[in-house]
Amino acid sequence: CAKMKIRKQRWNIKASEMSKNTLNPIRAIVDGMKLSPNPDKAMIALSIGDPTVFGNLPTDEKVLQAMKDAIDSHKYNGYAPSVGYQKSREAVANFYSCPEAPIEAEDVILTSGCSQAIELAISVLCNPGNNILVPCPGFSLYKTLAVSLGIEVKHYNLLAEKSWEIDLQNLESLIDDKTACLIVNNPSNPCGSVYSKEHLQDILAVASRHCIPILADEIYGDMVFPEHTFHSMAALTTDVPILSCGGLAKRWLVPGWRMGWILIHDRNQVFGQEIREGLVKLSQRILGACTIVQGAIESILNNTPQEFYQDTIGFLKSNSEICFSALATIPGLNPVRPSGAMYLMVGIEMDSFPEFESDVDFTERLVTEQSVFCLPASRVSPFVPDSSPSLSLQAFEYPNFFRIVVTVPEDMMVEACSRIREFCQLHYRPVVPEGNDLDQ
Amino acid sequence: CAKMKIRKQRWNIKASEMSKNTLNPIRAIVDGMKLSPNPDKAMIALSIGDPTVFGNLPTDEKVLQAMKDAIDSHKYNGYAPSVGYQKSREAVANFYSCPEAPIEAEDVILTSGCSQAIELAISVLCNPGNNILVPCPGFSLYKTLAVSLGIEVKHYNLLAEKSWEIDLQNLESLIDDKTACLIVNNPSNPCGSVYSKEHLQDILAVASRHCIPILADEIYGDMVFPEHTFHSMAALTTDVPILSCGGLAKRWLVPGWRMGWILIHDRNQVFGQEIREGLVKLSQRILGACTIVQGAIESILNNTPQEFYQDTIGFLKSNSEICFSALATIPGLNPVRPSGAMYLMVGIEMDSFPEFESDVDFTERLVTEQSVFCLPASRVSPFVPDSSPSLSLQAFEYPNFFRIVVTVPEDMMVEACSRIREFCQLHYRPVVPEGNDLDQ
Ligand SMILES: Cc1ncc(COP(=O)(O)O)c(C=O)c1O
Numbered sequence: 001c002a003k004m005k006i007r008k009q010r011w012n013i014k015a016s017e018m019s020k021n022t023l024n025p026i027r028a029i030v031d032g033m034k035l036s037p038n039p040d041k042a043m044i045a046l047s048i049g050d051p052t053v054f055g056n057l058p059t060d061e062k063v064l065q066a067m068k069d070a071i072d073s074h075k076y077n078g079y080a081p082s083v084g085y086q087k088s089r090e091a092v093a094n095f096y097s098c099p100e101a102p103i104e105a106e107d108v109i110l111t112s113g114c115s116q117a118i119e120l121a122i123s124v125l126c127n128p129g130n131n132i133l134v135p136c137p138g139f140s141l142y143k144t145l146a147v148s149l150g151i152e153v154k155h156y157n158l159l160a161e162k163s164w165e166i167d168l169q170n171l172e173s174l175i176d177d178k179t180a181c182l183i184v185n186n187p188s189n190p191c192g193s194v195y196s197k198e199h200l201q202d203i204l205a206v207a208s209r210h211c212i213p214i215l216a217d218e219i220y221g222d223m224v225f226p227e228h229t230f231h232s233m234a235a236l237t238t239d240v241p242i243l244s245c246g247g248l249a250k251r252w253l254v255p256g257w258r259m260g261w262i263l264i265h266d267r268n269q270v271f272g273q274e275i276r277e278g279l280v281k282l283s284q285r286i287l288g289a290c291t292i293v294q295g296a297i298e299s300i301l302n303n304t305p306q307e308f309y310q311d312t313i314g315f316l317k318s319n320s321e322i323c324f325s326a327l328a329t330i331p332g333l334n335p336v337r338p339s340g341a342m343y344l345m346v347g348i349e350m351d352s353f354p355e356f357e358s359d360v361d362f363t364e365r366l367v368t369e370q371s372v373f374c375l376p377a378s379r380v381s382p383f384v385p386d387s388s389p390s391l392s393l394q395a396f397e398y399p400n401f402f403r404i405v406v407t408v409p410e411d412m413m414v415e416a417c418s419r420i421r422e423f424c425q426l427h428y429r430p431v432v433p434e435g436n437d438l439d440q
Numbered sequence: 441c442a443k444m445k446i447r448k449q450r451w452n453i454k455a456s457e458m459s460k461n462t463l464n465p466i467r468a469i470v471d472g473m474k475l476s477p478n479p480d481k482a483m484i485a486l487s488i489g490d491p492t493v494f495g496n497l498p499t500d501e502k503v504l505q506a507m508k509d510a511i512d513s514h515k516y517n518g519y520a521p522s523v524g525y526q527k528s529r530e531a532v533a534n535f536y537s538c539p540e541a542p543i544e545a546e547d548v549i550l551t552s553g554c555s556q557a558i559e560l561a562i563s564v565l566c567n568p569g570n571n572i573l574v575p576c577p578g579f580s581l582y583k584t585l586a587v588s589l590g591i592e593v594k595h596y597n598l599l600a601e602k603s604w605e606i607d608l609q610n611l612e613s614l615i616d617d618k619t620a621c622l623i624v625n626n627p628s629n630p631c632g633s634v635y636s637k638e639h640l641q642d643i644l645a646v647a648s649r650h651c652i653p654i655l656a657d658e659i660y661g662d663m664v665f666p667e668h669t670f671h672s673m674a675a676l677t678t679d680v681p682i683l684s685c686g687g688l689a690k691r692w693l694v695p696g697w698r699m700g701w702i703l704i705h706d707r708n709q710v711f712g713q714e715i716r717e718g719l720v721k722l723s724q725r726i727l728g729a730c731t732i733v734q735g736a737i738e739s740i741l742n743n744t745p746q747e748f749y750q751d752t753i754g755f756l757k758s759n760s761e762i763c764f765s766a767l768a769t770i771p772g773l774n775p776v777r778p779s780g781a782m783y784l785m786v787g788i789e790m791d792s793f794p795e796f797e798s799d800v801d802f803t804e805r806l807v808t809e810q811s812v813f814c815l816p817a818s819r820v821s822p823f824v825p826d827s828s829p830s831l832s833l834q835a836f837e838y839p840n841f842f843r844i845v846v847t848v849p850e851d852m853m854v855e856a857c858s859r860i861r862e863f864c865q866l867h868y869r870p871v872v873p874e875g876n877d878l879d880q
């Protein structure tokens with residue numbers, strides 16, 4: 001047929017640009033890792049942000065019972081609305097509503113994990129060509145999602161010496177007329193930091209001055225050590241519109257269940273109907289969370305005993321204290337004391353470890369020699385076989401630090417710290433103060 | 441600070457283009473519907489593609505037990521790999537592998553529902569500017585996803601008079617050098633059609649000739665009436681690479697659980713590592729299905745009794761027979777006999793119903809007068825309050841037809857058909873053959 005368009009008659013299928021531009025470094029490590037630990041020492045992974053892997057932090061029996069009740073009810077097998085059952089949204093709204101930041105069922109969008117909450121929030125606020133402000137060091141998913149959507153990522157600095165507070169001047173200097181969203185992660189992965197009310201107010205003042213909406217990643221909300229207080233950002237502002245992302249993963253210790261949410265805080269109708277409708281539309285692409293978990297959520301939120309939360313926090317605090325105080329006495333290491341979440345960051349005085357080029361080198365050798373695996377906070381590409389040159393694989397974009405996950409059993413944590421001590425002692429070379437260097 | 445970039449100091453937040461370009465007409469109807477049924481007649485919704493809503497088609501107790509066992513095992517609360525647990529992928533591979541199209545665990549990607557399977561498949565195969573070929577009438581999600589990703593949609597025609605076989609000439613005429621994927625949905629929503637081996641081979645020949653990979657949406661696979669056979673496309677080709685999308689939603693009657701999968705059939709390594717890696721990367725954006733369902737899937741696939749499947753099929757066949765034979769005797773209606781899935785399409789001789797402008801009009805009035813709701817197969821915008829002018833809301837893009845879902849209880853189906861008969865009898869005006877029209 002003469003009219004038919006000609007097409008080259010051979011197979012030539014290429015993966016899309018979007019798939020090539022999508023890379024989640026932490027998942028790539030966890031899923032694709034090929035490390036060679038010391039065969040004489042059992043591996044201790046302090047790298048996995050999954051509190052369930054060692055079995056020492058089970059979820060509460062009431063949480064499991066709520067799931068079984070949802071199954072037995074036979075009521076939660078069909079399709080839910082794409083934003084979640086009304087009753088489940090209401091349960092989340094009731095749980096998080098407070099006088100300073102009241103919300104209702106309509107302000108809640110249920111999602112497949114906090115990851116999808118973040119994806120929807122970024123997708124609704126940003127167009128290709130916009131930029132978003134993300135913390136450095138910070139959770140890598142923000143960049144993964146943004147880059148795949150053609151959104152530019154600008155990293156603002158957190159200050160290790162100020163317990164990982166945001167460098168506000170640096171933050172403000174990054175804002176331009178293409179800035180569509182500021183992401184604040186509090187409590188923080190990987191830092192374990194918890195911001196004071198005052199610092200959060202200062203951040204909000206920047207957002208307010210420049211009229212930038214906030215994506216508050218509060219998945220570790222309320223996971224703070226007893227002497228600290230978690231403040232949700234929404235409760236501290238009357239004018240900045242906030243999409244607060246959260247979920248069951250961390251506080252209820254069931255990350256595999258993929259239950260997350262967006263809380264829409266918009267008292268001045270700045271987001272208005274448009275953003276709400278945008279979120280609803282985006283939620284219709286693949287629909288949200290598993291209906292059994294949705295059916296269980298009201299009971300999970302209302303019937304989980306306080307002791308469960310307290311026990312979790314107590315364990316995390318105790319374990320992070322063990323780790324912090326052990327590492328604080330190791331020459332060459334500078335751990336930063338955490339206040340919440342499940343992590344702690346450790347600075348490496350690289351000058352004192354001349355054998356190692358970087359935190360990657362350092363943590364790699366820690367595996368080879370001591371079978372202890374910590375996630376290096378800068379480049380991690382050496383661990384990943386198929387690292388793409390165009391998209392550098394960076395766990396938290398922060399050099400000379402590594403992250404420790406404090407959810408491992410106490411004896412493992414103690415053992416890991418003593419192995420790290422042995423490792424550091426072996427490789428530590430005190431830096432000769434410059435003034436004493438007679439050769440120069 | 442003089443150096444600081446100036447930014448307009450007022451709130452001006454707009455929903456992204458992507459969110460505006462994302463519209464799922466069926467979800468928009470189901471979630472946002474405002475219909476005014478006849479207050480004297482109980483509403484009968486023949487519109488909802490959710491087999492669980494009426495309670496007459498419960499899933500099997502073994503399926504529920506598998507879930508409770510997964511919960512009680514305490515093994516499935518943590519993060520799974522983003523493509524699913526190895527054991528769960530293996531279970532799916534074993535269930536679907538056959539000598540003509542063998543697959544292994546590595547060929548299976550678990551997803552959050554078949555919807556996410558379709559999203560990943562389209563996302564990995566297509567770049568913005570590419571086009572995909574989708575059936576008309578067909579499931580609207582293909583277009584929803586493609587348009588939101590900047591991918592053009594070309595509709596190929598199905599032939600009602602040939603039991604909804606593909607118009608192959610039309611199909612072939614649409615292919616150009618930007619065509620990245622051919623979507624084939626068999627058995628079909630909304631048609632209830634099941635393609636013969638020969639027809640599938642003819643479709644494959646077109647794909648092979650033009651070197652176009654196939655996305656086979658086989659979510660209704662094996663849901664065919666006894667005298668018919670379901671052939672998976674992958675089993676009928678040796679050269680065309682196929683991403684077969686499926687899930688638990690329909691056959692196991694648990695759509696809310698959001699468990700889907702992609703089966704990668706690529707015996708000639710045409711997709712190669714690139715497409716596989718692309719799928720893995722894309723899966724890392726939000727991670728996949730709920731781990732409890734993943735933990736249950738092996739038992740669900742292996743222990744669900746055959747009678748469960750047979751009973752479901754038996755009911756669907758019987759109900760669709762009732763519906764078909766009732767509607768076939770109504771002047772002005774032309775139902776097309778289905779062979780599987782859960783649907784049947786009914787043609788309206790619009791000339792014989794001069795009061796109504798379209799299938800939308802027809803089905804709307806059917807609600808107002810008879811409280812029976814069927815999804816019109818062309819535009820459905822009148823039902824949707826916030827219909828966007830730029831993106832017309834079309835359920836299946838096929839005028840003068842409506843879709844009936846045959847999962848409702850038998851008595852409802854009987855009652856609905858008799859109401860449709862009453863409605864048609866009231867509004868039917870026999871068309872006077874042209875030759876007898878003396879006025880012209
Ligand atoms: C800061 C932060 N946000 C979001 C997530 C993702 O949570 P989910 O597993 O619910 O998708 C994580 C997971 O580690 C996280 O650390």
Ligand SMILES: Cc1ncc(COP(=O)(O)O)c(C=O)c1O
Binds near residue numbers: 555628695
């Ligand atoms: C043809 C077709 N494909 C895919 C889907 C989506 O399935 P899931 O609910 O598993 O996302 C449906 C749902 O109705 C469908 O009809």
